[in-house]
Amino acid sequence: MGKIVSNFFISLDGVVESPDKWHFPYFNDEMGASIEAGMQTAAGFLMGRTLYDEWSAYWTATDADQDFATFINNARKYVVSNTLEKADWNNTTVISGDAAARLREIKEQADGDIQMSGSATTVRWLLAHGLLDELHLLVHPIVVGRGQRLFEDTPTHPLKLVKSETFQTGVLDLTYVPDAG
Numbered sequence: 001m002g003k004i005v006s007n008f009f010i011s012l013d014g015v016v017e018s019p020d021k022w023h024f025p026y027f028n029d030e031m032g033a034s035i036e037a038g039m040q041t042a043a044g045f046l047m048g049r050t051l052y053d054e055w056s057a058y059w060t061a062t063d064a065d066q067d068f069a070t071f072i073n074n075a076r077k078y079v080v081s082n083t084l085e086k087a088d089w090n091n092t093t094v095i096s097g098d099a100a101a102r103l104r105e106i107k108e109q110a111d112g113d114i115q116m117s118g119s120a121t122t123v124r125w126l127l128a129h130g131l132l133d134e135l136h137l138l139v140h141p142i143v144v145g146r147g148q149r150l151f152e153d154t155p156t157h158p159l160k161l162v163k164s165e166t167f168q169t170g171v172l173d174l175t176y177v178p179d180a181g
Contacts, residue, residue, distance in 0.1 A: 001107060001108050001110065002043055002044075002106070002107050002108075002109075002110025002111065002112055002113055002114055003107065003113050003114070003133035003134060004046060004103070004107060004113070004114045004116065004126060004131055004132055004133050004134075005038065005041075005113045005114070005115050005116065005133060005134040005135075005136060006116040006117075006119075006123045006126070006132055006134070006135050006136065007035075007038060007115065007116060007117045007136045007137075007138075008117070008118070008120075008123075008135075008136070008137050008138065008150060009023045009138050009140060010137050010138065010139050010140065010150055011139075011140050011142050011143060011144040012139065012140070012141060012142060012143050013143045013144060013145065013149070014149040014150055014151065015144040015145075015146070015147040015148065015149055016118070016120050016147070016148060016149065016150045017147035017148035018147055022140065022142055022144055023140060025169075026140050026141070026142075026167075026169045026170070026171050027169075028167060028168060028169055030165075030167040030168065030169075030171075030173075031138060031167060031169070031171060031173075034138070034165075034173050038113070038115055038136065039071060039115070041112050041113045041115075042075060042112055042113055042114075042115045043076065043110040043111050043112030043113060043114060044075065044076040044077065044078055044106070044110060044112075044114045044115070045072065045075045045076070045077045045078070045114070045115050045116070045117075046077075046078045046079075046080065046103075046114050046115070046116045046119075046122070047077065047078070047079055047080070047116065047117075047118070047119050047122065048079070048080055048081065048119040048121055048122035049079060049080070049081035049083060049084050050119070050121075051117075051118050051119045051122075052077075052079040052081070052084065052087070052089070052092070055072065056087075056088070056089040056092075059072050059073055060073060060089065073089075073090055074090065074091065075091060076091045076093075077089060077091055077092040077093070078092075078093050078095050078103075078106060078114065079092060079093070079094050079095065080095045080096075080099050080103075080122055080125070081094060081095070081096060082096045082097070082099075084096075100129045100131060103126075103131055104131070107131075107133075120148055120149075120150050123135070123150070124151065124154050127154075127157045127178070128155070130178070132178065133177065133178075134162075134175055134176070134177055135159065135175070135176040135177075136173075136174070136175050136176075137172070137173075137174045137175075137176070138171055138172070138173055138174075139171065139172040139174060140170075140171055141169075141170035141171065157178065158178070158179040158180075159176040159177065159178060159179055160176060160177050160178075160179035161174060161175070161176055162175050162176065162177050163175035
């Protein structure tokens with residue numbers, strides 16, 4: 001059985017929007033190894049409609065970061081959306097209707113983790129439906145000030161810290177799981 005694992009670059013003030021504007025000065029080999037470890041356990045990649053639209057356009061037409069482009073273009077992808085009717089990106093399945101039930105089936109059949117990067121709205125939905133198994137945060141030592149935060153108008157969800165590491169750049173590599181109490 002697989003797990004749904006969400007990954008975020010996040011600022012100290014909780015901003016996850018546009019990490020391309022503040023994340024890169026903190027990227028180092030330690031962070032690269034952490035990200036690579038997650039990619040190695042991936043049986044698929046889960047995203048919401050907005051991220052699908054952005055990434056399908058970018059990663060199929062880019063020369064940047066060929067290793068990740070090859071990975072994501074060939075990976076099995078799942079898009080949670082009730083508005084996307086057809087997905088043209090290679091190996092993409094649209095999850096609509098009773099998405100929670102369908103994702104439970106996918107988790108049961110997965111031989112590895114279903115990874116996510118971004119899609120804050122989808123992560124909040126997954127938490128609300130008891131579907132998120134791990135929340136992996138790379139907390140950057142920067143206050144961004146504005147932008148979408150990971151948790152906005154979210155009910156309480158107790159989490160338990162199961163892994164922590166501090167990188168030389170001051171980035172905290174934190175992994176949480178839902179805490180049933």
